[in-house]
Structures are given as structure tokens and as C-alpha cells.
Amino acid sequence: xxxxxxxxxxxxxxxxxxxxxxxxxxxxxxxxxxxxxxxxxxxxxxxxxxxxxxxxxxxxxxxxxxxxxxxxxxxxxxxxxxxxxxxxxxxxxxxxxxxxxxxxxxxxxxxxxxxxxxxxxxxxxxxxxxxxxxxxxxxxxxxxxxxxxxx
Numbered sequence: 001x002x003x004x005x006x007x008x009x010x011x012x013x014x015x016x017x018x019x020x021x022x023x024x025x026x027x028x029x030x031x032x033x034x035x036x037x038x039x040x041x042x043x044x045x046x047x048x049x050x051x052x053x054x055x056x057x058x059x060x061x062x063x064x065x066x067x068x069x070x071x072x073x074x075x076x077x078x079x080x081x082x083x084x085x086x087x088x089x090x091x092x093x094x095x096x097x098x099x100x101x102x103x104x105x106x107x108x109x110x111x112x113x114x115x116x117x118x119x120x121x122x123x124x125x126x127x128x129x130x131x132x133x134x135x136x137x138x139x140x141x142x143x144x145x146x147x148x149x150x151x
Contacts, residue, residue: 009060009064010064012061012064012065012068013064013065013067013068013071014068015068016064016065016068016069016072017068017069017071017072018072019072020068020069020070020071020072020073021072021073021076023073024036024040024069024072024073024076024077025073025076025077025080028073028076028077028080030084033077033080033081033084034143034147036077037074037077037078037081037143038140038143040069040070040073040074040077041070041074041136041139041140041143042136042140043066043067043069043070044066044067044070044071044074044132044136045132045133045136045137045140046063046066047062047063047064047065047066047067047070048063048067048129048130048132048133048136049063049129049133050062050063050066051063051064051067051125051129052126052129075104078100079097079100082096082097082100083096083097114128114131115128115131115132118131
């Protein structure tokens with residue numbers, strides 16, 4: 001891919017993410033928040049699998065679109081879920097939000113470092129993308145466990 005083509009392709013998740021961040025959290029009302037969160041995590045995991053089909057434009061476009069939708073809305077929905085957790089509420093929302101974003105920043109540093117190290121070790125991004133797929137699977141299991149605890 002030329003740098004110009006790569007630039008156009010890399011704009012897809014950002015453009016879709018803006019739309020996703022405006023639309024998807026509005027759908028995540030308390031009655032269906034867990035289902036929306038489940039769907040967003042599945043989109044994130046599916047995007048990591050589709051991004052492996054670099055030679056074909058259709059899987060790449062779909063993967064980048066799903067990545068944008070998931071990335072644009074996941075944090076907002078998780079924050080809404082956190083604020084509705086028993087014991088948090090409006091009284092502890094600031095502290096809970098601060099702890100949430102502190103933990104997220106750790107992932108914001110470790111994620112690129114881990115993907116870079118895996119890329120150096122393996123000579124490509126497939127191992128890193130498979131790792132991200134596995135993390136999405138783990139998130140789904142944790143979400144199911146959390147939903148069962150809240151029921």
C-alpha cells in the first residue's frame with residue numbers, strides 16, 4: 001500500500017468511530033446495556049480477525065469499520081455501566097471514573113508496547129491481532145459473569 005492509500009484506509013475507523021460514539025451509547029439504555037456491550041465487544045474481536053485479511057479490501061474495510069464502531073462507543077458504555085454499579089452512584093462517580101481511566105491508561109501504554117514487541121518477535125502483526133481477539137473473548141466471559149452477578 002502506498003502511504004496515501006494507507007492514510008485513506010486509516011481514516012475509516014476514525015470517521016466511523018465519530019458516528020458510533022454518537023449513536024451507539026444512546027441505544028445502551030439500562031434495559032439493554034449488557035446486550036449492547038456484548039455486541040460492541042464482539043465487534044471489537046471480529047475486527048481483529050478481519051484485519052488479518054489484508055490482501056482483500058472487503059475484509060479490511062469491514063474490520064476497520066467494526067473497529068471504529070467498537071472503539072468509538074466502548075468506553076462510554078463501560079463508564080455508564082460503572083456508574084450504575086451498586087455502591088458507586090453519583091456520590092462516588094468522580095472517584096470511580098478516575099480509577100477507571102487510570103486503569104485504562106495502563107492499557108493505553110501496555111497495548112502498543114505489547115503489540116510492538118510481538119511484531120518485533122514474529123515479524124508481523126498477526127500474533128498481536130490474535131492476542132487482541134483472545135482479550136475480547138476474555139472480556140466476553142467477564143461480561144457474562146458480571147451480568148450473572150447483577151441479575
